[in-house]
Amino acid sequence: MITGELRSQVDQLWTTFWNNGISNPLSVIEQISYLLFIKRLDDLELAKEKKAKRLGKPVQNPTFLPEKQGARWSYFKNLDDSEEMLYMVRDVAFPFIKELGGKAGETAYTRHMKDAVFLISNPALLSNVVAQIEKIPMDDRDTKGDLYEYMLSKIASAGQNGQFRTPRHIIKLMVELMQPSPLEIVCDPACGTAGFLVAVA
Structure with a gap:
């Protein structure tokens, strides 16, 4: 269970969506999940790059090819222009994760992502959300599970379904x-x- 500062960070993130017209709890969780997934992909790539640099070798199985560097969290999180950030996330990073591992419908993952929609259309909202997610410490392996469980508890049905994971x-x-x-x-x-x-x- 998350408490203290982490809980207030998630509550603030949730409120940011609600204040900007995205009030369906499932939609909020979906949009946060997409962004967390994009961030996680980049974190793993950064770790691969660090290892390759240490060994003096090229990156093994890079997720982001040279032409897809704009889809990386570490790239668009630093953009000053929120309009450009929205373009990079909505039109580059999101389509990239939808077809990760094959074209639409080819794999189980792409079949599930086929109907996924990126709902954030307000540049200021995206910039705000990216900045808030960047501050959430995700290094501890339990944090991710706790984070999702807490978000799911905000859905009315979550109380009837009990816990979703075991600490x-x-x-x-x-x-x-x-x-x-x-x-x-x-x-x-x-x-x-x-x-x-x-x-x-």
């Missing part, structure tokens, strides 16, 4: 209590991030 410290406790051995079979039918399976291993 890592609870997983660790359960595995320590069960003490599974190498000869036992583990079944996790609700496997999401495979937290239980990794902890058991």
Whole structure:
């Protein structure tokens, strides 16, 4: 569960969308998710580039080819012109993530992304949202799950559906209590991030 500053950052981000006319909770979560995904892709690419530089080798399997550098979070987050930022995100980065790994409809991912729509049309709103997301610390692996669970709790149905993920410290406790051995079979039918399976291993 997120508390304190992180919770207020998410609340502020949510309020920013609501104040700018995007009030459907599912739409808010979708738009934040797209931006977080774009940011995560760039974070992984930056790590690859850092490793390649350290080893004095080219980047292995780059996600962003030279002609797609404008689709990177690290590129458009620093743009002073909010109109240009909107163009880069809406017309370059978003279409890029929709077809990641193949053309529309070719893979399971692109089939699910086929009908995805980027709803942010206000340059000032996008600039504000990008700046707010940039300040959210996403290094801790639990933060992402906590963030989504908190956002989902804002949907009326979330209260009826219960929690969506098990916090890592609870997983660790359960595995320590069960003490599974190498000869036992583990079944996790609700496997999401495979937290239980990794902890058991």
